[in-house]
Structure formats: C-alpha cells, structure tokens
C-alpha cells in the first residue's frame with residue numbers, strides 16, 4: 001500500500017517537473033501606449049510608464065480589449081469601458 005502511494009507520488013513529481021520545464025512560447029505583442037507612446041504589451045492592464053489604463057472591457061461582449069483598438073476584436077463593435 002505504501003509502495004503504491006510512493007509510486008503515485010513519484011508519478012506526480014515527474015508530471016510536475018514536466019509542467020515546469022515546458023516554457024510556454026507566447027508571442028510578445030508590443031503596442032504603443034495611448035498615454036505616453038512607449039512600448040507596452042498588449043495584455044498589460046496599466047502602462048508602467050505613465051499609469052494609463054491599457055485594457056478595458058467591451059460593453060457589448062464584456063471581453064477585455066486594448067484601449068487603443070477602435071473596435072472590439074471579439075464582437076466587432078465599437079467597444080469602450082464607458083459608453
């Protein structure tokens with residue numbers, strides 16, 4: 001019984017190590033901050049340079065969109081936090 005538990009534990013550890021060694025390859029999408037014009041990443045919420053809010057939720061579909069985008073990339077509507 002103890003042996004079985006150890007086996008399961010070992011299997012879990014191997015699985016965990018697997019997860020950690022796999023680095024997700026995410027493309028870095030840099031955009032201009034609408035506040036200061038410096039490079040920011042598309043999924044950042046606030047600009048680290050000027051504290052301009054970078055993401056807002058679309059008031060039609062509630063998905064998060066970048067404030068610099070004219071239209072919501074999820075529903076195509078002219079989204080915005082404050083209608």
Ligand SMILES: [Zn+2]
Nearest residue numbers: 033036047050
């Ligand atoms: Zn900024």
Ligand SMILES: [Zn+2]
Nearest residue numbers: 058061072075
């Ligand atoms: Zn939307």
